[in-house]
Amino acid sequence: MEYRIEVHTNGDVHTIMAASGTNLLDVLKDMGILLYTPCGGKGTCGKCSVRVDSDIAGPSEEERRLLGVKAGKGFRLACRLNIDSDMRVYVDDLREQASIITAGTRKRVVLDPLVRKRFVELSPPSLEDQRPDLERVLAVAGMSGTDNGTAIMDLAGRGVGTRLLKGLPDVLRRSGYRITLVEAGNNLISVEAEDTTPALYGTALDIGTTTVAAYLYDLSSGELLNVRSMMNPQRKFGADVISRIDYAKKSQQAADEMRKIIAEGINDLIKQLADEAGIDQGDIYAAVFSGNTTMLHFLAGFDASGIAVSPFIPVTCRAVHMSAAELGITVNDNGYCLILPCVSAYIGADTVSAVIASGMHDSSGISLLVDIGTNGEIVLGGRDGLMACSTAAGPAFEGANIRFGMGGVTGAVDSFTLPGFKYTVIGGTAAKGICGSGTVDAIAALLDAGAIDETGALAENSGAAGLPYEIRSRFTETDGMKSFVLVPAQETVGDEPITITQKDIREIQNAKAAVAAGIETLISTAGISYGDIEKVYLAGGFGSTIHIQSAARIGLLPRQLADRVEAIGNASGSGASECLLSRKVQVIAEEIAGRIRYIELSASRIFTEKYVENMLFG
Ligand code: FES
Structure with a gap:
């Protein structure tokens, strides 16, 4: 039996017939509508909510708990809802709203394209x-x-x-x-x-776990013609690399699906780049890919399963050369595709590219490079040597596992200060949730206000008598948990206050301790001190949006280095662009990948000690 599903999203209405028993999240995926699904559809994160305006059975207790007050307003978790009647569904499709950092450094390279x-x-x-x-x-x-x-x-x-x-x-x-x-x-x-020499173009792409950025260059002049980005369509299989590897491991068909979906997404981006620049896709002859090791394995069609389990072995870390036809990328069929080299299972080409973009490999002084995403990749060193580690920071800074967390998209609170409860919202809309930079700001402000103590505990309402009324009056409970109201209900989209819960604070504590301990482990292994570090480069979208003082306040970044921090944006995309424009830089990328000494933290006693120390808010 089939039912009629009417989906309202971004002002459009789409109708589809779906078989009885089909999962609603799968139906939406098949329609190309992507939801924020950090748990990969396991029904545990509570983020895939959609409003259902139909006469269907109510949510279970567990679903109610995950939905909060939304449960009483017709919202359901798409991944927990199977079709058993006609339905009208209202969805926020994230694709149109993503605010993705594509800007990076633009060093002058001598044009010698691939x-x-x-x-x-x-x-x-x-x-x-x-x-x-x-x-x-x-x-x-x-x-x-x-x-x-x-x-x-x-x-x-x-x-x-x-x-x-x-x-x-x-x-x-x-x-x-x-x-x-x-x-x-x-x-x-x-x-x-005939003479077609002026028509020669190339593209550099950064494939992140969450986002994909693409840059189009005129290879005759080195000019950047266009930049486009999208959410990584593989998100529907989970927010992190492990969930996606688990999915791809299920069968050859699942692995093919994982590869196909990223190739199709990339091809959409390339078409958009070319159409908007007014060039023929067939004149794009080179594509350079950066990204983490897992994303690049999926792109190349390699088996990534060894990356997920100890001792964490990828198929290869070398640069991979393929023809566009072989890779399934719709540039000129004879086009040259280069997948940049990685260092290890968890230090990918994105880190190698970021090192190139920062220029730290060429500096006589010592620099620190930090890229905070689902994992925090950290590189320390300079011309005389480089070492790197990767910390499992978890996706808390990207909004996963945070009660009102969301990515850096329209509706996310991205800054917060006290006194006065001032906040800003991406897109200038009413607040829907809070992204990583907003969460870090909120915790920093609450620490300064004394509403959170150094162990990370939210003050008890009753014990908060010493706090000013404007703070005391904001303590509440969310899902039976101690919490603090950041944005009152009347100022939010869902008429539900946006709070930060005790559990949220613990999630951020774990994540910041992992990054800080990774930094300190490298410094200790190198036998240097903070005073020896001349520069700190913050790479990636989160690094471009966090407020340095807040990051230093919560101990995510060392306070001693706060005055030496430079955000370098999408450094992975910048480094890949340099490799596209210069064969010399491509060779340098291979050298850097070969000379970065990888420090495995899961086997490091120093890391364990530093992690425990950094759980406290100083
Ligand atoms: S609860 Fe549905 S994707 Fe996490």
């Missing part, structure tokens, strides 16, 4: 010159063709030659032997009729 074009004129064949078409081209290209007779190849050594040869006679004769050679390194990857 792919080049060269216009040449060949002498036409005659009875005196009966060389085959291929030999005629190779002679002008400066290639001998003696490498097993297959001088034309893609960078993996196969595939492109056949495609190129098939079209070669037509290109030569149609153009009157006036052709443009497209070369990647020492390889000829394509031949085009």
